[in-house]
Amino acid sequence: MNEDRIKGQWKQLAGQIKAKWGKLTDDDLTIAEGNSQYLAGKLQERYGIAKDEAEKQVREFNDRF
Template sequence: MNRDIIAGNWKQLKGQIQAKWGDLTDDVFDVAAGDAKYLAGKLQERYGWERDRAEKEVTEFERGLDERYRH
């Protein structure tokens, strides 16, 4: 999981992340503030996923981002 992509672009990506995982609360997004590991943990809690799946979901989201978010 490349935490730098989400962390470095949090303000721009927050809306896309909220649209993808809309069952997460606004508080989660405020606290996450780009922390991909925290986000994966909250996905695990909310959706009942295993940790590996939650991390994979975040990683796949990052892979789907276009080049403007990659450094």
């Protein structure tokens, strides 16, 4: 799914993102608003994972939708 489409369906996806990555706050998701790079950065911060791993997880999540 491309980033424009993600932004268009953000409200629906936000719940699924929150279920997958429960350490993300509502504020994180509001600010992210479909921005994959921001989301990956927050995953790094909240879960202490490497940048490459965070980007991979976001990419895999995007590919499911």
